[in-house]
Amino acid sequence: MYKIVRKQELAENVDEFVIEAPDIARKAKPGQFVIVRISRKGERIPLTIAEKDPEEGTITLMVQRVGKTTFHLSCFEEGHVIPDVVGPLGKPTHIEKWGHVVCVGGGLGLAPIHHIAQGVKEAGNRITTVMGFRSKDLIFWEDKMKAISDRVIVTTNDGSYGMKGLVTDGIQKLIDEGEKIDMVITAGPVPMMKAVAGLTKKYNIPTVASLNPIMVDGTGMCGACRVTVGGEIKFACVDGPEFDAHRVDFDELMNRLRMFKSLEGEALKEFQKKHCGCGRE
Numbered sequence: 001m002y003k004i005v006r007k008q009e010l011a012e013n014v015d016e017f018v019i020e021a022p023d024i025a026r027k028a029k030p031g032q033f034v035i036v037r038i039s040r041k042g043e044r045i046p047l048t049i050a051e052k053d054p055e056e057g058t059i060t061l062m063v064q065r066v067g068k069t070t071f072h073l074s075c076f077e078e079g080h081v082i083p084d085v086v087g088p089l090g091k092p093t094h095i096e097k098w099g100h101v102v103c104v105g106g107g108l109g110l111a112p113i114h115h116i117a118q119g120v121k122e123a124g125n126r127i128t129t130v131m132g133f134r135s136k137d138l139i140f141w142e143d144k145m146k147a148i149s150d151r152v153i154v155t156t157n158d159g160s161y162g163m164k165g166l167v168t169d170g171i172q173k174l175i176d177e178g179e180k181i182d183m184v185i186t187a188g189p190v191p192m193m194k195a196v197a198g199l200t201k202k203y204n205i206p207t208v209a210s211l212n213p214i215m216v217d218g219t220g221m222c223g224a225c226r227v228t229v230g231g232e233i234k235f236a237c238v239d240g241p242e243f244d245a246h247r248v249d250f251d252e253l254m255n256r257l258r259m260f261k262s263l264e265g266e267a268l269k270e271f272q273k274k275h276c277g278c279g280r281e
């Protein structure tokens with residue numbers, strides 16, 4: 001049983017949960033995730049370990065409400081207990097002393113990017129973080145990213161805060177300034193990661209993307225998280241979730257994420273019909 005010790009709303013539709021999970025907090029490394037099951041009959045959903053505190057024995061998860069399970073989880077408050085949190089899962093980020101590393105996170109992509117940037121900084125790298133959001137009211141964790149980065153560029157699509165444009169405009173700005181970039185690590189919506197990979201390929205900048213295919217067991221047994229990387233089939237839960245972004249078949253990943261859209265929509269509608277306003281059973 002995993003108790004929620006703190007919860008706060010970070011932005012519209014995004015909650016931060018600090019969960020008591022001492023064993024996971026002790027072992028978790030950047031890039032790893034947990035699989036959460038919030039009720040006995042519930043589905044299992046993967047969530048990144050955005051932060052850990054081994055002394056307090058807690059991990060921090062950031063959750064965006066997109067469907068049935070994430071809406072349901074958003075109704076859980078401090079003191080509530082989550083039955084299953086399995087992890088840490090996935091391969092930890094491969095970290096070296098590269099030099100100048102640009103960490104690029106879009107929206108919820110900041111969950112992996114925060115933990116990865118911490119590890120990359122500890123290894124002695126200089127870090128520029130480029131964080132992108134649709135608009136100012138959706139921004140979160142800017143202070144946390146500033147605390148671990150040498151420089152932070154915030155982009156908003158509508159220009160309501162920071163630099164107007166997409167995360168790729170933030171990377172292009174660095175390139176135009178003549179910054180040498182030794183490595184780019186990116187996480188966020190698949191079209192965003194595809195665009196980042198397209199840009200960095202042009203400049204021959206090594207790039208790693210943290211992928212988010214649909215996962216079920218998280219242990220390499222079910223095949224749900226199949227992705228194609230450099231023409232080879234990989235399972236993101238055990239071979240990843242991070243891969244060489246220049247070799248990932250992002251179009252296939254987008255198609256696979258769309259496969260269950262109508263069923264997911266129906267499940268959410270059914271859930272909202274059956275439950276009270278907050279969605280709690």
Ligand SMILES: Cc1cc2nc3c(=O)[nH]c(=O)nc-3n(C[C@H](O)[C@H](O)[C@H](O)COP(=O)(O)OP(=O)(O)OC[C@H]3O[C@@H](n4cnc5c(N)ncnc54)[C@H](O)[C@@H]3O)c2cc1C
Nearest residue numbers: 045046047048063064066067068069070111212213214264
């Ligand atoms: C390794 C990994 C780490 C992740 N970390 C986080 C995280 O830290 N915070 C967070 O909010 N989300 C994270 N996700 C995505 C999260 O798992 C999904 O949002 C969640 O499973 C949706 O469940 P649902 O029942 O609420 O929505 P569903 O009804 O199942 O899906 C609603 C919509 O959400 C999208 N979706 C569904 N599953 C995924 C998925 N696995 N990845 C991306 N989009 C999906 C699709 O567009 C879908 O149509 C991660 C995914 C992976 C694979």
Ligand code: FES
Nearest residue numbers: 216218220223237
């Ligand atoms: S989630 Fe089942 S194989 Fe990866």
